[in-house]
Amino acid sequence: MADGYFNPDDLKKFPNIKEFQEEYGEKFFDYYSTVFQEGALTSREKALIALAVSHAVQCPYCIDAYSSTCLAKGADEEQMMEAVHVAAAIKSGSTLVYGVQMMNHVKKKLM
Numbered sequence: 001m002a003d004g005y006f007n008p009d010d011l012k013k014f015p016n017i018k019e020f021q022e023e024y025g026e027k028f029f030d031y032y033s034t035v036f037q038e039g040a041l042t043s044r045e046k047a048l049i050a051l052a053v054s055h056a057v058q059c060p061y062c063i064d065a066y067s068s069t070c071l072a073k074g075a076d077e078e079q080m081m082e083a084v085h086v087a088a089a090i091k092s093g094s095t096l097v098y099g100v101q102m103m104n105h106v107k108k109k110l111m
Contacts, residue, residue: 011061044073051080052087 018025036046047069054062070080 006060008061008064011064014061042073044070044075047073048075048079048083052083055084056087056091 015029018029036043036050041049047066050062051066051070054066067080070083
């Protein structure tokens, strides 16, 4: 059942994005699966990063998917929430740093 505009069942339909443009869809999923393979970062670390980014970009589908993935990869609730707080800190910091632009503008106007 849909909860507002977000329908959790649509996450299962994600592979269907290839339906209207198969070539690009295939390339995306090839890239996506490659990125999440073990490398310099573990798959657990990558899942925690994905969870944090999911919150920063406010994607409910990604939040659902990577909450489950993090649990499956062995992350606990504290680690997951810490990752979310890192995303929140970066997002708020990026908002505040634009305050410097505002301050510069105001100083020019007042001179």
